[in-house]
Amino acid sequence: MTILIGLLNGMISAATPLLLSSLGGALTYYAGIFNIAMEGMMLSGAFFAVLGSYTFGSWQAGLICAILGALMIALIFILFSVVLKVDEFVTGVGLNMFSLGLTTYLLRQIFKVKGAFTDPAIVPVPNIPIPFLSGVPFLGRIVSGQNLIVWLAIAATIVCHYVVFKTRFGLRLRAAGYNRDCLDTSGVSADRIRVWSLIWCAVLCGVAGAYLSLGYVKLFSENMSAGRGWISLAAVILVSGNPVGIALVSLLFGLADGLGLFLQRSIPSQFTAMLPYLATIIALFIYSARRRKATGN
Amino acid sequence: MRKSLIVNLSGILSAFLICGVVMQLQGYPAIESYAALFNQSVGSSYAFLTVLKNSIPLVLTGLSASVAFSSGPVNLGQPGQFLIGGLFATIGGLFVELPAPLMIPFMLMLAMIGGALWSFLAAIMKQLFDMDEYITTLMLNMIADLFTYWAISYPFFETGATFPQTPKIVKSGWMPSIGKFNSGIIVMLLAFIVVWFIYYRTTAGYEWRMTGQNPTFARLGGVPTRRNYLIIMLVTGALAGLAGGLVVMTGPRRFIKGIGANYAWDGIMVSMVANNNLFATLLYGIFFSTLETGSLGMELFTKVPSEMVTVLKAIIVLVVMAGRGSLEVLIRNWMTRQKMKARAEG
Numbered sequence: 309m310t311i312l313i314g315l316l317n318g319m320i321s322a323a324t325p326l327l328l329s330s331l332g333g334a335l336t337y338y339a340g341i342f343n344i345a346m347e348g349m350m351l352s353g354a355f356f357a358v359l360g361s362y363t364f365g366s367w368q369a370g371l372i373c374a375i376l377g378a379l380m381i382a383l384i385f386i387l388f389s390v391v392l393k394v395d396e397f398v399t400g401v402g403l404n405m406f407s408l409g410l411t412t413y414l415l416r417q418i419f420k421v422k423g424a425f426t427d428p429a430i431v432p433v434p435n436i437p438i439p440f441l442s443g444v445p446f447l448g449r450i451v452s453g454q455n456l457i458v459w460l461a462i463a464a465t466i467v468c469h470y471v472v473f474k475t476r477f478g479l480r481l482r483a484a485g486y487n488r489d490c491l492d493t494s495g496v497s498a499d500r501i502r503v504w505s506l507i508w509c510a511v512l513c514g515v516a517g518a519y520l521s522l523g524y525v526k527l528f529s530e531n532m533s534a535g536r537g538w539i540s541l542a543a544v545i546l547v548s549g550n551p552v553g554i555a556l557v558s559l560l561f562g563l564a565d566g567l568g569l570f571l572q573r574s575i576p577s578q579f580t581a582m583l584p585y586l587a588t589i590i591a592l593f594i595y596s597a598r599r600r601k602a603t604g605n
Numbered sequence: 606m607r608k609s610l611i612v613n614l615s616g617i618l619s620a621f622l623i624c625g626v627v628m629q630l631q632g633y634p635a636i637e638s639y640a641a642l643f644n645q646s647v648g649s650s651y652a653f654l655t656v657l658k659n660s661i662p663l664v665l666t667g668l669s670a671s672v673a674f675s676s677g678p679v680n681l682g683q684p685g686q687f688l689i690g691g692l693f694a695t696i697g698g699l700f701v702e703l704p705a706p707l708m709i710p711f712m713l714m715l716a717m718i719g720g721a722l723w724s725f726l727a728a729i730m731k732q733l734f735d736m737d738e739y740i741t742t743l744m745l746n747m748i749a750d751l752f753t754y755w756a757i758s759y760p761f762f763e764t765g766a767t768f769p770q771t772p773k774i775v776k777s778g779w780m781p782s783i784g785k786f787n788s789g790i791i792v793m794l795l796a797f798i799v800v801w802f803i804y805y806r807t808t809a810g811y812e813w814r815m816t817g818q819n820p821t822f823a824r825l826g827g828v829p830t831r832r833n834y835l836i837i838m839l840v841t842g843a844l845a846g847l848a849g850g851l852v853v854m855t856g857p858r859r860f861i862k863g864i865g866a867n868y869a870w871d872g873i874m875v876s877m878v879a880n881n882n883l884f885a886t887l888l889y890g891i892f893f894s895t896l897e898t899g900s901l902g903m904e905l906f907t908k909v910p911s912e913m914v915t916v917l918k919a920i921i922v923l924v925v926m927a928g929r930g931s932l933e934v935l936i937r938n939w940m941t942r943q944k945m946k947a948r949a950e951g
Contacts, residue, residue, distance in 0.1 A: 384923075392927045393934065398877050402923040405870055409915030416910040417631070538743045545740070578755035585744040589730075596735045 313449050315566050320450075320458060321524055322584075323562025325350065325516040327461045327555055330540040331468045332512035334549040338472060339505035340485030344400035345385050347537025348407030349378040349510050353517020355411040358430055358528040359418065367431045371518050378514030381407055382506045390499050390506075404537070412530050426527035433457055433522045457519040464512060469551040481505055513537075535585070542588045546595045561587055609880070612932055616925030623924075624917045628909060638907040642914075645902020646895040654785040656891065656898045658855060661793045662687065662865075664890030665848035666872025668800055668883065669841040675881035676813035676837045677820060677830075682727055682742030683845040683872045685749030686720035687865045690846025691853045692753050693719030695860040698774025698853075699761065705777040712778050713792065713850055720846015721839045723749060728838035732831065738838070750865075757860050770861040780854045789855040796847060800840075801883050813837060845872070871918075878922045880929065893918055 329346045336343035353374040360373025381403055388394040388402075419425045435453050442452040472478040480501050483491040488498035516536075521528045539561060547553025564587040568580035625635035646656050666683040673680035694716040703711060727745055730736040754769060763772040780789045804810040816823040816830050824830045853860055875893060879885035896918060900911035 388923060388927055392931045394923075394926050394930045398926050399923070401870065401873060401877065402919055402926065405874060406916065406919035406923065409912060409917075409919050413910055413912035413916055416912055535743070535747050538740070542740050542744075545737075576755050576759065578751040578758070582748050582751050585747040588744050589736075589741060592736045592740055593730070593734055600735060 309446070311570065313446070315563075315570055316450050318566030318569050319559060319562040320454065321562075322565035323558040324455070324458050324461045325519045325524070325536055326540055326543065326561055327558035328457075328464060328516035328519065329513045329537060330543040330554045330558055331461075331464055331551060332509035332516075333540050333544040334468065334551060334554055335472070335481065335505045335512075336502075336509045337544050337549040338478075338481045338485050339502045340488060341389070341502055341505065342396045342400075343385075343506070343509065344397060344537070344541055345381060345403045346509070346513050346540050347533050347535070348400075348404040349381045349513035350517040350520065350537055351404075351411055351531065351533040352381050352407045353378040353514035354521040354532055355414065355517075355528050356514075357518035358425065358521045359414075361432070361522055362427060362430045365429065365431060367433045367522060370431065370522050371433065371515065374518035374522075375511050375514035378510040378517060379507065382510030386503050386506055390502055408531055411528075415528065415530065422530075424527055424529035430522070430526050432526045433518065455519065455523040457515060457523045460515060461519075464515075465551050465555045472549075472551065477501075477504070539584060539588055542592060546591050557591065560591070608932070609929070612928045613878075613885075613925055616928045617921055620917060620921040620924045623920055624913065628913070633907055633909045638903050638909045641906035642896065642899035642903040644899075645905075646899035651785050652898070654787070654790075656895050657790045658785075658787045659898050660891045660894035661789050661851050661855065662848040663871050663875055663894050664793055664887055665796060665851070666845050667875030667879065667886040667890045668797065668872075669844035669848075670873045670876035671879060671881040671883055671886045672800060672804060672813070672844070673837060673841040674817070674876055676817040676833070678728075678731075678834055678837050678841070679737075679739040680724060680727070680742055680838060680841050681739050681873060682724055682745055682842070683848075684865055684870070685742070685746035686723045686842045686845035687849040687852075687872075688749045688753045689723040689849070690716040690720035690843075691849030691864060692756055692860055693846070694778075694850035694853050695771055695774060696761065698778040699771060702775045703777060705781070708775070708777040709780065709854070712774075712854060713847060716846045716850020716853075717843035718846070720849065721843040723846070724838045724842025725835075728835050731838075732835065753860065754862060757862060761860070763859075768862060770857075771859045773859045774853070778854060779858055780851070782855075787855050789851045792847075792851060796844065797883070797887055800844070804883060809833075809836075848872075874918065874922050878925050 329350050332349070333343060333346050356377030357370045357374035359370075359377075361367055361370030363369070384406070385399055385403055388399040389396045415425055416422060433456050435455050436459060438448075438452040442448045470478075472481060480491060480496050481504075483496075484498040484501040484505075491498045491501070517533070520532055520536075543554055543557040543561065546557055561584050564583040568577075568583040571580045621639065625639065628635040628638055645652055647653050666687060669683050669686070670680065694712045697712045697715040698708075701711065702708070723745060724742070727738045727741045730741050731738045757771050758769045761771040763770055780787055780792075782788060802810075804813065812823065812828045812833055815826070816828055816833055820830060849865065852864060857864070871893060875889045876886055879889045896914045900914035903909050903913075904911045
């Protein structure tokens with residue numbers, strides 16, 4: 309029982325940042341942007357979360373700084389890809405590199421350390437105990453005491469689903485990706501919709517970054533996003549952006565991650581750490597097989 | 606040609622300007638820092654030979670990315686292919702001992718096989734199951750990173766070491782150097798010449814370039830695009846693997862954790878900023894190596910953290926790419942306006 313609880317909790321904590329950044333990726337996916345800068349946004353968010361929390365001594369400030377840090381990357385993305393029409397892929401690769409360089413540089417510049425920074429003055433995002441449920445044997449230990457950002461991620465899934473499919477903005481968002489000329493001629497600027505999708509993507513990625521450095525652990529280390537942005541991209545492509553699908557895929561990747569931690573006792577940790585990446589490849593395989601069946605060859 | 610030279614130079618200059626302003630704002634002397642940077646990299650022939658030696662992995666992974674991108678396959682797997690290539694060469698150097706004239710080609714061959722094997726995995730997934738290579742190569746990068754980490758922590762671990770690393774490879778597998786001139790540079794230049802020749806002067810290279818520019822046109826023209834895809838993936842994997850082998854044989858002479866970390870995305874960045882032009886890839890590879898080598902000198906003299914150079918490189922890439930795009934738009938707009946004017950007058 310304890311093992312199962314550990315596994316489920318591991319799954320939830322690994323799935324949360326993936327879910328948030330994938331939702332962000334989904335918004336840009338619907339707007340027709342090939343956005344690979346989630347990695348950079350998340351990393352920047354993780355760094356500024358620690359900076360804000362450490363400087364102002366509150367996790368709220370950390371969360372806001374995380375969002376601002378990710379927004380900074382998004383604004384550069386907007387400047388280059390929407391305004392200057394640079395190739396989106398190139399912009400994304402450049403920005404991921406920029407984010408890695410910037411956070412490593414600032415880590416040394418501000419905190420005078422190499423590698424990782426942790427300090428008692430960093431205030432983490434709190435866990436939320438639920439009074440009535442915490443006493444319930446099995447459910448209580450999973451539902452109660454989860455990090456605030458876990459709940460934010462669940463809320464974000466529902467909100468994203470509603471916004472994309474039920475609101476005017478969502479309709480325009482999908483139109484921007486589906487046929488931008490059509491949207492432009494109907495009097496709505498597709499570029500403006502793209503800008504908004506990138507901004508919301510950055511907000512979600514910033515929160516994902518904050519979870520990495522203030523929720524999951526309480527430190528910032530170089531390149532701590534560790535390819536999660538790329539896994540999110542795969543997740544978005546696998547379910548064609550559908551928010552509910554994203555939640556399921558994120559949980560699946562989270563399970564692979566949790567399983568990895570659990571298997572560490574019997575298998576070298578390097579192999580168990582491969583599980584999320586292997587899971588991505590397998591998921592892609594299933595997706596391709598299904599797609600080929602659908603097109604009939 | 607001249608236009609692209611202007612775009613590149615002005616891009617580099619503005620990137621330097623941006624970083625210079627940032628340094629000045631943080632209280633570092635920008636001009637002295639840049640002076641130290643270049644003095645420590647191209648200030649003497651001694652330093653420049655170090656730059657050339659350090660440019661080996663940048664140029665080779667850059668070539669790998671340039672050839673792949675301009676021929677169609679989005680091979681983003683250079684970091685992983687680099688590591689597996691390095692690991693293969695190391696294993697050869699640990700268990701086989703041959704005289705140097707045989708040992709060095711043997712290890713280089715192993716490195717290329719290792720890299721090609723890793724890209725082959727992605728290629729076969731694409732060809733059999735239609736899985737996009739830009740995701741599979743990325744995932745394989747992470748897997749290669751963890752796999753090599755395991756390999757040097759357990760089966761090939763140097764007993765007694767405090768850090769994950771293998772023992773040193775046999776002496777005959779070290780790339781010989783004369784003074785500061787490391788013969789790895791010759792291998793790099795040879796690889797460049799061979800790739801350049803194949804790419805611009807043979808039928809195969811013509812087919813690759815055509816496939817990259819217009820796959821439908823190439824296929825209808827009778828180019829075996831499927832077979833070429835496999836060949837390109839293998840060749841570009843081998844190039845990245847060669848880079849890994851050469852780094853092992855010129856640098857630490859063993860596989861040590863974090864060996865590829867500095868070159869992870871650099872090859873891809875080099876190819877992008879060079880617009881996939883092979884000669885520009887060579888130049889940018891050497892230029893980025895100049896910045897990296899000089900950054901240590903800069904840190905020594907004016908205390909600017911060497912990580913500044915990573916930011917500088919990213920800004921160069923972005924600014925040059927933006928310049929290339931927007932300059933074209935500007936020229937197109939200007940030409941349209943001229944045409945309109947001519948029509949209005951005529």
